[in-house]
Amino acid sequence: MFSLGACGGTSLTLTQLDDKSVPRGADNILTLGFKVDEASLVNAVQVHIYTESEDATGNQINEVRLYRGSRSPDNLLGSVLGISLQNGIATFENITKTGTDYLVHVSFMNTDPESGFNPVETSLVSVSALNEKGEVIYYSGDKNKDGILDKEIFSSRIVTITDSGVASLTEDIHSPVNKNIKNILAGTSGKVFSNNIEIVNEDILSSGLIYTFEGENLDLRASISSATLYLGDTPIAITDFSNIGPNTITFNFLTIPEGINNLTIGLNTETIGYQKIGHTLRNAKVTGMAFTGIIGAVSREPIADIELNNIISSKAFSVVPATINVWANATLDSSDTAEINISLNVGNNTSSSSNASVEVQISTLLFNTTGSSYDGKYELFNAFDTSNILENWPIVGVLNFDVTSLNSTLQSADFETFGIRPTNPLVDDTVNLALYSDGIKYDVLNVDNSFGLSSHIAADLPLDK
Incomplete structure (x- = not known):
């Protein structure tokens, strides 16, 4: 805590933040927060960005932003491009909005994290404000009224830059969806296969997810009207008949979040009978799945395609009229x-x-x-x-x-x-x-x-x- 010399009793404290890992190219990451206990017109702030104890430059930092209260366009107080950093310092001046809580966000360049750009720390160098008379006052020690804090205050958050995303698929032998052979009543829906996807470092974007099936005289188009993709229990995509082939179903343009998640495909079936277009489908099963055209949602770096082949956990299903x-x-x-x-x-x-x-x-x-x-x-x-x-x-x-x-x-x-x-x-x-x-x-x-x-x-x- 640091005292405001010209306004006794007013103080500045840092917001406690946990360390964070982000992929290269990450945008608008909170790196430092501070609070003053009385609303005042903070009119200038300086922060210092370090990378491995060296001053950050535009090679590593894309932009530094200062917000009041929360990260929203209306609360943006100023921004400094990475190429404008002076010895790693971003200066925000002529601030005209009163507040008590302030946030510093950093956007990173898409720099190889193995190039020495790791980890990243942010410190508070200087804070000045205007009192009710319009006079400049400083958040600093009593012996230092020039706006420069006696000692830079380092954020509690250390940001580690990781490489772009990595994704993998595994079978889920414990999923109840994969437990039994099943009949789906024609004209209704049923979940037919579930598996796990693990993504580290960042969310991924994929241009396509293709499921492959096999079965007796299989033609999915004769029985399936559309399909739904679930992340956990939440539907995240529906594909229509145009993306259903004789033995494949494709979902286009997907976003899958970082972490370990469960993916499930459900089928929406046609009714069977007189002047109806559905047909009985017998003993089909999922034999493969593949994500194609993957990039990191933040880094925008290409990620290798991922696939499951020769799936053994998928159980057979039929679409039947009764x-x-x-x-x-x-x-x-x-x-x-x-x-x-x-x-x-x-x-x-x-x-x-x-x-x-x-x-x-x-x-x-x-x-x-x-x-x-x-x-x-x-x-x-x-x-x-x-x-x-x-x-x-x-x-x-x-x-x-x-x-x-x-x-x-x-x-x-x-x-x-x-x-x-x-x-x-x-x-x-x-x-x-x-x-x-x-x-x-x-x-x-x-x-x-x-x-x-x-x-x-x-x-x-x-x-x-």
């Missing part, structure tokens, strides 16, 4: 018969040949009996028609029932209930039973290319407790 809902109606914990209810989501999808409702035939139910000591016979039946009972035995923990002979045809407003029970287990037998997550095989009878689909619910459905 998806399956399934829930347990009863379990073996409270009954000798477990029951599952099955219903449909069909959205606005219809038959391929008319506006008739989508019709689904459940063809197979697959159960997991792993861990059971009981390896005997199971019975399965439609709970609304117990006259037809199927029988089968598990093979290596898998219990497979072809249910086409049962009443297993569904439309949008329907649901069916199936019962399953072990026959004559012993008292000491352990019965473990669950419906596999993909354990409902079904055919959409009146929609093209929609046979042999699987349920792909979030997890196996326990039926033993």
Whole structure:
């Protein structure tokens, strides 16, 4: 703290600032702040810019600015170009605005940080003000009334100049988006792949991000209307149909912030059916992604393209005219018969040949009996028609029932209930039973290319407790 000799009680203090790293070419970086405890008309300020204890020059500094209160155009009190620094000193004179808080911001040249231009420090050399009589007074020690502080006051902030940005991509094996194979109901949206991007030193700008897909007879244009790119949970870009190819989706002109972030691509799909343009898409997955045309947002330096190839964490997805809902109606914990209810989501999808409702035939139910000591016979039946009972035995923990002979045809407003029970287990037998997550095989009878689909619910459905 330094006293204002001509106005007893008025003082000057520095603002505490943490050290900061910025990329070369960084603009308008706060390097020093100070405060006077009484509003006065500060009319002149001098600051000193050092680089590695040497006076800064226009080779390193583009501009030094002085603001009152906050960094905004209305609060700009003056600026000094780097080429006008005198022995590293920037002088701001003829200031005409009253204030208590003052900020010094420095813009840096795009200089190689390995060239000796590191780190950067800013000190306060001189502050003068006008009193109510218009007389010049100084923030300085009592023995020094010439406006030059007895000792330069160094900012608490040391600024380190880094190189331009560096970016990398990695797979995210823990993302819930990548956890399961999934069905997307045609006409709705779904997230299909997520990964991590790490950027250091500065934000990046990219002219394009290209995702590459593979799948059965793949043509994304037949099923996808647009795509959304998310940073974390926030959508940051939407690409339209013109940027969708048979096996690629492109996002143009992106800004990605510095740090470690999660990128996710979501697909917006077309409806399927009569006089609709969507088609069933089967077992597609993301196999690659690449950022191209990258530059540092601050340094404007080119950054090497980054890509992920041969991606292993992406799970297959399908776009289908009907998806399956399934829930347990009863379990073996409270009954000798477990029951599952099955219903449909069909959205606005219809038959391929008319506006008739989508019709689904459940063809197979697959159960997991792993861990059971009981390896005997199971019975399965439609709970609304117990006259037809199927029988089968598990093979290596898998219990497979072809249910086409049962009443297993569904439309949008329907649901069916199936019962399953072990026959004559012993008292000491352990019965473990669950419906596999993909354990409902079904055919959409009146929609093209929609046979042999699987349920792909979030997890196996326990039926033993």
